[in-house]
Amino acid sequence: xxxxxxxxxxxxxxxxxxxxxxxxxxxxxxxxxxxxxxxxxxxxxxxxxxxxxxxxxxxxxxxxxxxxxxxxxxxxxxxxxxxxxxxxxxxxxxxxxxxxxxxxxxxxxxxxxxxxxxxxxxxxxxxxxxxxxxxxxxxxxxxxxxxxxxxxxxxxxxxxxxxxxxxxxxxxxxxxxxxxxxxxxxxxxxxxxxxxxxxxxxxxxxxxxxxxxxxxxxxxxxxxxxxxxxxxxxxxxxxxxxxxxxxxxxxxxxxxxxxxxxxxxxxxxxxxxxxxxxxxxxxxxxxxxxxxxxxxxxxxxxxxxxxxxxxxxxxxxxxx
Numbered sequence: 001x002x003x004x005x006x007x008x009x010x011x012x013x014x015x016x017x018x019x020x021x022x023x024x025x026x027x028x029x030x031x032x033x034x035x036x037x038x039x040x041x042x043x044x045x046x047x048x049x050x051x052x053x054x055x056x057x058x059x060x061x062x063x064x065x066x067x068x069x070x071x072x073x074x075x076x077x078x079x080x081x082x083x084x085x086x087x088x089x090x091x092x093x094x095x096x097x098x099x100x101x102x103x104x105x106x107x108x109x110x111x112x113x114x115x116x117x118x119x120x121x122x123x124x125x126x127x128x129x130x131x132x133x134x135x136x137x138x139x140x141x142x143x144x145x146x147x148x149x150x151x152x153x154x155x156x157x158x159x160x161x162x163x164x165x166x167x168x169x170x171x172x173x174x175x176x177x178x179x180x181x182x183x184x185x186x187x188x189x190x191x192x193x194x195x196x197x198x199x200x201x202x203x204x205x206x207x208x209x210x211x212x213x214x215x216x217x218x219x220x221x222x223x224x225x226x227x228x229x230x231x232x233x234x235x236x237x238x239x240x241x242x243x244x245x246x247x248x249x250x251x252x253x254x255x256x257x258x259x260x261x262x263x264x265x266x267x268x269x270x271x272x273x274x275x276x277x278x279x280x281x282x283x284x285x286x287x288x289x290x291x292x293x294x295x296x297x298x299x300x301x302x303x304x305x306x307x308x309x310x311x312x313x314x315x316x317x318x319x320x
Contacts, residue, residue: 001228005244008225010251012217013088014259016080019213022205025080026194031214033072033187036222037180044180053177063171063178067230068185070162077190078155085148088256089264092249093133093272094152099242099279100126101160106238109168119282126278133271163238166230175230183222246276
């Protein structure tokens with residue numbers, strides 16, 4: 001599920017960049033969730049009992065609202081708007097602030113997660129990495145940041161906040177059912193935003209490339225990715241789940257280079273590495289535990305091999 005989340009979401013940036021050449025961005029993402037909602041709701045109705053797919057509590061409704069309005073609707077509306085002007089790699093790196101922002105929201109909204117001083121330092125380092133990617137000028141912050149990067153940042157905020165709110169809701173319904181209900185809610189929000197911006201269906205060019213892009217973002221990153229992502233949220237929590245977004249820029253950069261001819265600049269690579277260093281600092285306790293567990297596992301494996309070698313040298317058989 002972790003790899004599926006990273007790969008399918010990484011491909012979103014490439015498909016979005018390709019599709020907005022033929023479709024207005026907000027209408028594009030709205031149609032994406034229209035298709036995804038029909039597919040996933042149909043799947044849930046066929047495979048889940050009424051008790052499993054029907055929301056029954058306020059917590060269920062809160063989880064659906066958080067998923068549909070923030071993680072699905074707002075996050076993707078801002079992403080598709082911003083990607084009109086930047087490459088897949090740059091957009092995905094700005095969105096990689098998601099795991100950095102998640103602990104910040106968690107510190108305020110979840111009782112069991114708090115932000116320490118080293119973690120605050122990590123967040124600042126990660127922000128520095130994003131500043132490198134977007135070419136932020138310390139002398140003239142507002143002009144160098146630009147509206148496009150602010151739009152992308154708003155999308156990252158929406159995704160991070162939605163993940164934490166889902167965790168806070170602690171609903172009893174399955175993540176798949178929650179996603180199925182969240183998709184039409186996200187689609188409605190995007191249709192309203194498209195309408196407010198004057199986007200029209202007759203502006204769509206129904207080309208093969210546009211249809212392939214719509215199919216990808218509807219099925220792979222509109223259904224399968226969200227099933228994997230929200231399932232991980234329930235299983236391992238918001239902070240660890242959002243580690244997947246550190247593989248997303250790699251997938252997006254390679255996909256943009258392979259399919260769209262986008263150039264991966266040294267500045268983009270350096271900025272991404274700085275963002276990743278910020279993440280390591282921010283999650284130093286978790287990283288330390290994982291490395292310790294890995295060393296322990298390797299040590300146990302090494303001792304097992306040593307025992308096997310000694311047994312072989314002494315001529316012991318399997319029974320001995």
